Amino acid sequence: MNPNAKTKLIGCAAFGLGDLTASSQGSILSRSDFCPSVAILPGRPNGIILTGEQANASREHSGLPWPPEAWIKQGDHLRRVPIFSAWRSLVEARDRHIRWEVGGGVSFSVARILADHIANLLISCQEEKEVPVTISIPDDLDEYGQESLLNELRKEFDRLNAHFKVSLLWRPVGAALAWLEEAGGDIMKKVVVERNPEDFFIVLYLGVDSIECVSFRIKIRGDKKGLYYVVPRRERPKRISPLAGYDWAGNVLERIVQANGEGAFWQALVSFPDIWETLAGRRLTRVDPPRIWGLEKSYSLWEPDANQLSAMISSAKCGPSEMLREVQKGSCKVNGTISCESSWPERIAAIIRERLNTHESGRLLGMIVCGPLTPPEPPSWLSSCFPELESRGLDTRGPWDLREANRLWMSPGETAIAQGCAIFQKRLLECQPTYLDTLPQYFLIVRENGGISPFPLVDQRDVEGGDEYNKTIKGKFKIEKNTRKVDIVISRHSSLEEVVNLANAFDELDRQLEVEVEGLSRAEASLVRHFVREPEDRYKALRSLESNRKEFGHFESAFKYAERFAALWYEIKEDHYSSNSQVSGQRDHLEPNDSQFRSLSFPFPIPAPDEMPVDLHMRIRPASGMAHLEIKPERESFLRGRPVFVDYRTMRPFHPEEFGGRGWPPLVELTPNPNPSIWVHMEGVVSALENPSISTDEFFALLNQVYDFFKSRKQYVSGDNSIRYLPVLSQDGVAGCLKGEEIVFRLSKVLQIHTEFMSLWDMNRVDKLLTRVTWLYGLTPENLLNQLRKGIPKDPKPRTLEAASRAIMAQPDLTSLFKSIVKKVHPQNNLVIQCIRASKNILSYRINGQNALNDDSANKLLDAVLKELRKYADQNNYEKKFFVSLSLLLYLLRYRKVDSRFLYPDSYKTKAIKNDLELYIKRMAPHLTPARMVDAKKIIKGIIDFLDFSGKLAILVPLARLSEH
């Protein structure tokens, strides 16, 4: 296109209120009324979506009491879609596909609804159908959302036979460009060149779908002719805007019309302009005849009092509009505003102050307040920020309609944004600088040395708006022989460290042992996990929990937690984070989490004849959808050297644990018996122990009873009449019921008192005491722990080491415990069973157990346990000891968390272990019952999988069974 030709350029801002298009020649076209725009969805998939005037005139789901198609009911599907809700839901969906349900199994892509709305606006405003158009988008719209919007726009334009050339522009950037067009003259350039590069300006967008407060630093960029322009530099938002303007209106209307039902509320929000006019500081429009307001069973006139509305607007508490959420939830769940204690004006003022505080050193060069809810003069909440703004150098005195440097510019409506879009398009055509954008930081996750390494795909920090960024990565990938696709994992985070941390987050299951679950005690949470772990699949697990619902005080909480834990335990591949957020209605997805990992596929038309290196090429442009990724085989003979593009439809959420499976097992959890009746006898024993004048013999006799009680597992008949044998305490010393906790606490206290002078006792008694009392696990009295700490370095007996492994939890003590165990390893690598059990206890019960090992101790223990396994196999002894040794072998793999090279899958040692294990399977067959053989085979194959970094959790339950009984 010839840049000198006078091409008409269009900027469009269509966020659902006061939508308009502006052309480069200055004309602006907008809707006459100040009502939110809506789209009417058809009831069948191939129907027509009504938009614009036609949609506003339609009575579908308008909220009137008649006809039935106008009714609004809580939880029902909604065919009238407010455009502001559509934008908000698209933004909140991030990189998920979001649809609007209309019932009967019919739903529509939200991006399509927006595309139809925008296309209708452009078609109705423009006679020409081949002009370049820039459409503004929210500052926090994800690349996936941009991509879907662009695709749907293309389809809609094809259908309408229009040929608009569409580009997207961030909403605040549009406002900034419109401001800088006049304010960015010589004064501003001088400011930039001579003063602090940290100087900035603020754009506050008061919109219906979102309230955004964004700051820009400014830069100077020259064009080819040698002219210099002041351009804004955009930072990527770290999270979605916490405020949605429609919730403000909803909060106010809820208080006025709540008694009249959802229909009355919906009409006042979507069909009448009054609340929006009041929010925007306009005079209320009165019409003749007055507006009819349909209540639940009658009609009335809608003539609200402007003063009452204004008063409510300033006092409304900031939070989501519950009524609006209820009305929409049948079709699309939109979270909207994050609740807080302050009022709306206070919250917006606080956001401005927060934004100011992020720029400590720079000077405020200007402030733009724009959007449909912007009043022509600064409202009181903005005036309250004037002292802070003025202290940073802003001139807040009026008039406020001037676009000048260092001044406050109030720009009601979307005019500034639409004009900014037209300016952006014009500058692009004339090859002038537009703005600087920060690219999304993509990281490619590759597996190296048995671990995971992130590899940045974007090196450059800033890129010119409208320009393309290219990068080629050579030699990082190979297509496996005879495969037809390459799967890669991509992560999008703000920093490399964040990705490293998340990529190594294999231990969610371990963390679950320590989490506090709302509505559940620690013991109840542990019981939930027990019910989930036992069955073979997730469905059975949840059903088992359902049939034991009486075991929990708050079953709802227990079930929600069980769903979450089951998703982790059974490694559900779908996006369990989204299902959680749907169940709880919470806003988990608004915060960064590890669901930001995505798996992508490159499909090939034919399988690769042999292993083939490939180059990865990436192209990305700011605000233009997803990055274009393509793989090009190095050898031109394959696919004739043609590239293969990524298919984003195959994109799915990816959990780090899926990356090649597990290389080590999660911690073992001892679930305490929740039955209070098991403690009845123990209560008497503790009372007897509490007698200060107890004799030594009596004391030890009672101690034997304590030992017998805590050591053995107790029968537990759950709500579905199934019998289980559960330990009395967890590995942290937590009892399963309140009564038990009280008794254990008393017992621990009384034992602490009785053992005050333990150092004077003879060693046999001390040993006896230690082996019995350490069954209290984490609640072992401090006197005994001190005794153990002192005794461990002095070559204690193996049974003392085993006792210590139950009681000691702290890192330095565990290190010395391992040293002592390693010392017990015989020169011929023999190791007694107590030491094996002690090592297994430490590694399987304690979250930091593996940190107590070092290379030397880990290898010595490994050699010893392999020797023991071989010994048992030679003796054809495949009883408990053999499986305890296998357990230790498995839990030694947790040392991989410390040293990723430990038992590296391709190493000679690992191969030898795998060979040995496979040999044991063959040799043990004649010596085990068929049922036991099945379990044993499953366990050994499972351990081999763990050695290959593809372990599955299904072996843990049978392993525990065979090693304990």
Next chain:
Amino acid sequence: MRVQARLHLWPWSCATSSETFDLFEGEACFPFYGSPTLSIVEGAEILLASRYERFHQLGPPFLPPNSKVNCRLFEVPHGTVAADKAGGQILVHCREGRELLRWKVRLRPDGVVPRYEGIDEQGKPKDSPLSRTLLNWSSFFDELLDEAQRHDERNERLEWQAVRDYLERLKKEAQHPFRSVVVDIAEKMRRPLQETVRSSRRVLFRERGLLPACQMEETDSACLQWYIKQPGQSMAEKAGPRQRLLMVARKETHNLHENRILKDFLLRCSVAGKRYIANARSENQTFMVSKRIITVQALVALCNQLSEVPHLVDIPAPNPATPPNYVLLNDVRYRVIWYWYQKLLRQENEKDSFWDWQSRTWDDIARLLVSIAIILCKNQLLDNSSFRFSTVYEGALRIRSEQILGCRAAAGSETGPLLIERFKNGRLVHRAVMEIVHPDQAEHHPVTCHLGATGAHLYIVMRQLGTTDRAHVLIVWAAHTAGSSKSHNWDAIGKSAHNALQGYQALLNIARVSCRPHLSGLVICSNRERDKSEIEFDNKSGTVVISVPTAPANWLGAAEDIAHALVYISENINE
């Protein structure tokens, strides 16, 4: 028979004992006025014996006087009463406890207009004028649908203003016979038909046969097997005395599914065209010089000529169960043929249903005319300054592509709600909201849910602003009097409806319902004899009877009369 069932001569006759007959198993004789109804206990099913079609209920359930069980009203199809043999029968199925009661009634009405009258030149029964009218009604809805789909074929909604404009256009085209599918085909398909027939698809297929040995071109394994089995050493010996060998020959054929459809289409166009011309001639001799008739005549001639083309002569009729093949769905020439062929077939198929359920089609038309009348009131076309109608929302006519028991307009298509303001001496004195309620949806409306016994075909509810208990309901009845051969006295009809209304009003006052609306009535009768609508005001009762011509070209004038009636009734309400 243990189930209570009654037949009512008019839709409003449920509470009028003199116009109600108890139904018993066997036969029932009664005078036929066009729109009789049946009332039967709720839960019972009534079916048309000839097609096993389930009757559709009219309005919400109601509790008849001196009864303990709820009843529902059903409209009686014209086909039931007009046909002979099994056609005159209805089946009633009712569950009483665990027992399913089934019984049959043969209805013997007096005064039904027959479907056919006389025999035409080809010895086939000739359509009666009423039958021709129904064809026009069917075409009217087809035209409306085409109008809606002009810009987007997915669309089935037509704004009421557009319907009004269409009626205006029809009024101007009164000198032509009414449009039909065959007219559209004649206008759009003459040239494409010739091209398609001239270059109709043909294929080459291979066929084994005994052919002269000297013409051998192609062979296959089966031929070779045959060849080696033949006695003799050389080819000449194996060819035998007739010198013929089994070999593969390629032959050209036009006998394809798409060509069978094409030929059937030509034949059907010819038949439909002839019937259209004959009907137009019977309707009005002056139509014979109309451009439409000339175009259709040309089409008939063309179809006759094309169906005699040599390569189509031997093509058989298509198998009715065969679905369209790839060519019919995707080939540019045949796709159009298939589209019009389907339209033509559908029109043929729907003819029977339209005849049987013609009273329900008239209900649709009456409802359509009321909505148009309201649009006229809103547009102030009546030059009445004492009322102002303003729409809160305007609905749109949703047209079904196929009839359901005679109905082509979907329930809920009615316009409104509207705000009615009444002025006196330029001063606003009264404001109310007008809701238009279709009988299928009346059950959901807080006022009309108690009015099931009225047998209304449309309820116009006027509710004062701010109150829930004061309402006025205008009951609109559509009486298909054109279906009856009896002569009608509009005054007597008005009185009958008025008496019924008074009965309902009394029942409402006795009944313990939260809202006791004030009732008034409007009867819209069909009239085949006149070209202009007649309006009969009853100053005493306030019930208005309007006789509306059955020809669509006259409906805009009728809508204007209905609009006048609405204003008249509205004025009476407040006085």
